[in-house]
Amino acid sequence: MLVQLHGSAVMGVSAQPITIEVNCSGGIGYHLVGLPDNAVRESNYRIAAAFQNNQYKFPGKKITINMAPADQRKEGSAYDLTLAVGILAASGQLPTDALGDYLLMGELALDGSIRPIKGALPIAIYAQQAGFKGFLLPQENAPEAAIVNDLEVYAVSHLREVVNFFKGDSDLQPLEVDTRKTFAEQLKYPEHDFSDVRGQESVKRCMEIAAAGGHNIILIGPPGAGKTMLAKRLPSILPPMTLREALETTKIHSVVGRNNQQGLISMRPFRSPHHTISDMALVGGGQYPQPGEISLAHNGVLFLDELPEFKRSVLEVMRQPLEDREVTISRAKFTVTYPSSFMLVASMNPSPSGYFATEKGGNSPQEMQRYLGKISGPLLDRIDLHIEVEPVPFEKLAAKQKGECSAQIRQRVNQARQQQTLRFKAFDDLHYNAQMTTRQIRKYCGLDLASQQLIKTAMERLGLSARAYDRILKVARTIADLDSKTKIESQHIAEAIQYRSLDREGWLG
Numbered sequence: 001m002l003v004q005l006h007g008s009a010v011m012g013v014s015a016q017p018i019t020i021e022v023n024c025s026g027g028i029g030y031h032l033v034g035l036p037d038n039a040v041r042e043s044n045y046r047i048a049a050a051f052q053n054n055q056y057k058f059p060g061k062k063i064t065i066n067m068a069p070a071d072q073r074k075e076g077s078a079y080d081l082t083l084a085v086g087i088l089a090a091s092g093q094l095p096t097d098a099l100g101d102y103l104l105m106g107e108l109a110l111d112g113s114i115r116p117i118k119g120a121l122p123i124a125i126y127a128q129q130a131g132f133k134g135f136l137l138p139q140e141n142a143p144e145a146a147i148v149n150d151l152e153v154y155a156v157s158h159l160r161e162v163v164n165f166f167k168g169d170s171d172l173q174p175l176e177v178d179t180r181k182t183f184a185e186q187l188k189y190p191e192h193d194f195s196d197v198r199g200q201e202s203v204k205r206c207m208e209i210a211a212a213g214g215h216n217i218i219l220i221g222p223p224g225a226g227k228t229m230l231a232k233r234l235p236s237i238l239p240p241m242t243l244r245e246a247l248e249t250t251k252i253h254s255v256v257g258r259n260n261q262q263g264l265i266s267m268r269p270f271r272s273p274h275h276t277i278s279d280m281a282l283v284g285g286g287q288y289p290q291p292g293e294i295s296l297a298h299n300g301v302l303f304l305d306e307l308p309e310f311k312r313s314v315l316e317v318m319r320q321p322l323e324d325r326e327v328t329i330s331r332a333k334f335t336v337t338y339p340s341s342f343m344l345v346a347s348m349n350p351s352p353s354g355y356f357a358t359e360k361g362g363n364s365p366q367e368m369q370r371y372l373g374k375i376s377g378p379l380l381d382r383i384d385l386h387i388e389v390e391p392v393p394f395e396k397l398a399a400k401q402k403g404e405c406s407a408q409i410r411q412r413v414n415q416a417r418q419q420q421t422l423r424f425k426a427f428d429d430l431h432y433n434a435q436m437t438t439r440q441i442r443k444y445c446g447l448d449l450a451s452q453q454l455i456k457t458a459m460e461r462l463g464l465s466a467r468a469y470d471r472i473l474k475v476a477r478t479i480a481d482l483d484s485k486t487k488i489e490s491q492h493i494a495e496a497i498q499y500r501s502l503d504r505e506g507w508l509g
Helices: 043-052 080-090 120-129 139-145 159-167 179-186 201-213 227-237 243-255 279-283 312-316 319-324 365-372 377-381 394-398 406-423 438-444 449-462 466-482 490-498
Strands: 002-011 014-025 029-033 062-068 102-104 134-138 152-156 217-220 301-304 326-330 335-339 343-348 385-388
Touching: 002 080, 002 120, 014 080, 014 120, 029 043, 043 080, 062 080, 080 102, 080 159, 120 134, 120 139, 120 243, 134 139, 139 152, 152 159, 179 243, 201 217, 201 227, 201 343, 201 385, 201 406, 201 466, 217 227, 227 301, 227 343, 227 406, 243 335, 279 312, 319 326, 319 377, 377 466, 406 466, 438 466, 449 466, 449 490, 466 490
Parallel strands: 002 102, 029 062, 102 134, 134 152, 217 343, 217 385, 301 343
Antiparallel strands: 002 014, 014 062, 326 335
16 A cells, blocks of 8 residues: 655755655565665664554555655654654555645654654745645644644644544644744843943943944953953844744754744844854854854854954854855755854954053064954954953942943834834845945945045055945944934044954054
């Protein structure tokens, strides 16, 4: 007897159809074809044990299973449930009438219980688009898949539940989730707050500008000045995620099995990889492609602490993602694209000793230059804001009065972002100033004569590149938005130039 069932494979952040064909005929043997990897090939042992422990019969016939398309590699243990139900149906232990209406995925334990899988949300989106009536998947993954509308999502915890469902002996009900209501209820902000930061008013102003325009920022200062403390508080002043951003972020975390919120991710990601990370772990890839840290930080913040300590090859692979806001991994047999629209926040000491040349224990300007030389000029060009973080004096550290809280700063950031949303409403992939292309910069960042002369002088004195020129205009546009000004004025340009510390002559002391 021949039966067909439906599963799915995840490639990149999208799901693709996998058809499971199971044929039971005279003879003996178990043949699984269609480029399965070791985890898929070992499924027959898990299935046989699950059948035995639940009084189902593993047919003593010739079983041939084809996983189509046969030229696409199948990987992972998520096909266990699909294969098990197919074997039961092909051997006459299960009705086949409704099998084609549902998509099944799940890993089987030896006792028949069903373990969670990766990529539940992309698979649910595919199931809805392909017109399936429902999706049966592990209980732990169901809240995530139930985000998708117009698809019946059934949470199952044991093989018996699935068998009874197709026999019509089950009272299993689809899980219903009001996506918008649930997202609004779960919306929250990080516990870190800017009110904990003493002093550092100029740095907080710079962080506010970065959040308002989505700009990349680097913090330079001696140890203990507060660089990491400030960076960890940046997500608390970012605008709340939109439903679209939450779906995009949840898809990526679902693919790697790191969605700990059991549903929509409502808080912007904050990723802080160690400086020993490899380039593949940062941008993604591998024999079986997986998103890297820059994709896990999509719609959030990627914090690189002690930037010069990262391997140069690791930093250089970020150049293209920082510009294109996506990363394409190309190999001989596949090409996948992962979104990577993130804010880069980097921190560094000014020298190997950690101090400026003018400070006690500091290195010479030449040693500072060599240390800074670990970061390439093109990468620094892609960072909009450079700001020095100086140690906080004792009087401010000991003061009992708290600083401005994140909620107050976030309110100003939200107002600036609203202006940008209205400005870019005609563009689908443009939402804030840092995403502007050269053509859009020329359109929305017009300068008066005084501003043109000011930036011309800065370009000539600092030897700025064309990319740095565009970055200054983007930052100036954001500063103007924070001032609720429709046009960029000379004071906005002056402040934007001020945040290019690493371009200034004499910065090394």
